[in-house]
Amino acid sequence: MIAFDNSFARLPERFYTRLDPTPVATAETIVVNDALATALGLDRDWLNGPQAVQVFAGNAVPDGAEPLAQLYGGHQFGSWSGQLGDGRAILLGEVRAEDGALRDIQLKGAGRTPYSRGGDGRAWLGPVLREYLVSEAMHAMGVPTTRALAAVTTGEQVARETLLPGAILTRVARSHIRVGTFQIHTARQDVEALRTLTDYTIARHWPDADGPAGLLDAVVAAQAELIAQWMGLGFIHGVMNTDNCSLAGETIDYGPCAFLDTYDPQKVFSSIDRMGRYAYANQPGIAIWNLAQLATALIPLMPDEEAAVADFTTRINRFADLYQAAWVRVFGAKLGLADPTLEDADLIQRLLTLMAGEALDFTATFTRLGMGEMPPALSAWAAEWQRRRAGDWTDRMARANPTVIPRNHRVEAVIAAATRGDFAPFHEMLKIATRPFDPLDETRAPYALPPEPTEVVRQTFCGT
Template sequence: MIAFDNSFARLPDRMFTRQAPTPVTQPRMLAHNDALAHQLGIDPAWLASPEAAQVLAGNAIPDGAEPLAQLYAGHQFGNWNPQLGDGRAILLGEVVGTDGQRRDVQLKGAGPTPYSRSGDGRAWLGPVLREYLVSEAMAAMGIPTTRALAAVATGESVIRETRLPGAVLTRIAASHIRVGSFQVHAARQDTDALRALADHVIARHYPDADGIPGLLDAVVAAQARLIARWMGVGFIHGVMNTDNMAISGETIDYGPCAFMDAYDPQKVFSSIDRQGRYAYANQPGIALWNLAQFATALIPLMPDQDAAIADFTTRINHFPDLYQAAWLHVFGAKIGLTDPQPDDADLIQRLLTLMAQNGADFTQTFASLATSDLQDRFADREAFASWTADWHRRRSSDHAAIMAGANPQIIPRNHRVEQMIAAAVDGDMAPFDALLDAVTAPYAPLDAARADLAAPPTSAEIVTATFCGT
């Protein structure tokens, strides 16, 4: 079973609605994460049992759970929405793992809540398996992220453009508190709720923070590190709304996310991002914009609000320097630099420019840089040869080892994810299992099977758009 130890449920009731999941007809376990179960103090044998399928589908409320749907607001594509909230997710409660860390246990796709906005509160199989696989791949690459504990089929259909099989994802997070969680109380001028939430977040995530200014500094720094890590693996979140930015600094809400194949800094996959607001290269700037909204929501907690506006503006404006330092560390390692210096940014950017000009595959280029002659992949062979000569002079003596730990050999390629989902809809989970095994060992050498899964798409396999699945 799950040993719950809840804290969010003790906060003021206006931060959430107590809400049980809606039962389903035929819950069946599709995938379960035994390693994560161990970390959470959950018996993997129980996780594989029919009883667990009942609990994680929402049919049975386990002892100690206090199911609820969280309230939040947010800016969606820059437009303010005063009330959002968990429209298809139920927080069962929290566990303290064997590592001493507190984490949320949430059922995503567990039925309607008061925040569903006329939605059915359900999820179909495709987005559930996509989030399971991509979040576990991100964790394996060392990128802060929510995790997937289980995926359960519901035995029921979900209507989107067509009839699709339903599923529920059990998502694990340091917490599900978002920028929008603060925005909703600031907008309602509910200073008491705002302060209670801030105190909770400081105690839970940033116990060394010095009050509200320290909380802001900590969240700014965490997001700078996170976005740099995204950029380093060619990850495009797709919906960087303020309600999709976790205060903990974890990646959350894998909707229309994707990894780039050919490098293009303006690449967009999300079908709803028609203006390119959340394109790959725009992600650092959007993170800064979101953090400014977070800072604005904290202003009512300060005794001198005019002084706080000036102070918080200064603190927010530290983000570009923090991000640039984190980016240099990430990309410096990708080209084998032990101690990258500010001047190395030009060397890195020259390579990225050449990659963009030649449509070079992002992952393969970096993964092959230390072991292969890539010159034939670049139309301007002379420019690449010049860059290579400069790189050879600059790279560290142990560059191969540094790069092996910084450059994944395999990512969840979009076409492979789509193929996996299509097979699962037809009842075949083998492609999911094979792809999950591959992407959760991202730095391991490529054997024949892994090399096939790691390969870029053919022209006929290229995925041009991804979808939220809601």
């Protein structure tokens, strides 16, 4: 069974609505994450049994759970959307993992809630498999992220552009507290709720933080590290709204996410990002914008609001230096540099400029460099790189550069097969994508190939 804690449910009820998941017709397991279950201290035999399937589908509420949908607000594509909240997700509760920290267990696609805003509260199979694959691959690549504990089919159809098979993802997170969780209480001028939420978030995630200012510092630093890691993998989140910005510093909500194939810093995949707000190169700037919204939300807690605005602005502006240092460290490791410094930024940027100009594949270029293969377009640049690298540079590059990422066309092929009832490609890709740094062999090599012209994915779509 699951030993729940439910600390969020002990907060006042203006933070959430209590309700059970909506049952589904016929639940069948697609996959259970045994390794994550072990890390959470869960009973693996139970998790792979018939009772757990019913829990993952929302047909049964386990003992000790206190299901609820969380309230939050947020800016979406730069515009204030007011009240949002879990429109298709139910937090079952929390468990204390083997590392001593609490982890949320949430069902995504578990039915309508008071925050559904006209939506059906369900998820279709494609986005569930995408989030499972990508979040577990991101974890394997060392990126802070929500994770996937299980995925089940529901035996029901979900209406999108057409009727599609339904599914539910069991998601695990350090918490589901977002920038938007703070914003909604500031918008409602509920300072008491804001203070309670701040104290709770500090106690849960940043116990060394000193009040709202310390919380802001901690989140700024965590986001700087996170976005630098995204950039180092060519990852595009696709929908960096404030309701998708985690106070725990994790990647959350893999809706229209994608990875770069050909390197293009202005690349956008998301079908709903029509103005390119969340393009690859814009992600650091958007992180600053989101953090500014968090700072604004915290201002009412400060005794001197005018002084707090100036102080918080200074704290937000630290992101630039923190991010630049993290970016150089990430890309320096990708180039095998033993002790990358800010002086290496020019070397890194010139490589990226060449990659963009020559339309080189992002992941494959670093893999080839690490194997000693030199794309002709990089030969002049490589002379300086070779002078800068030293020691076991190939080992450093092997540890920093995945040979396989969840390439967009491969993910789409997996989804297409699963929609026809064939889950074998999903399971094969999951095994490969969760060992991203293994050397290429006969089995892995096809997953490292860029798409053929007919396979190129030009748009990705939000599951709602």
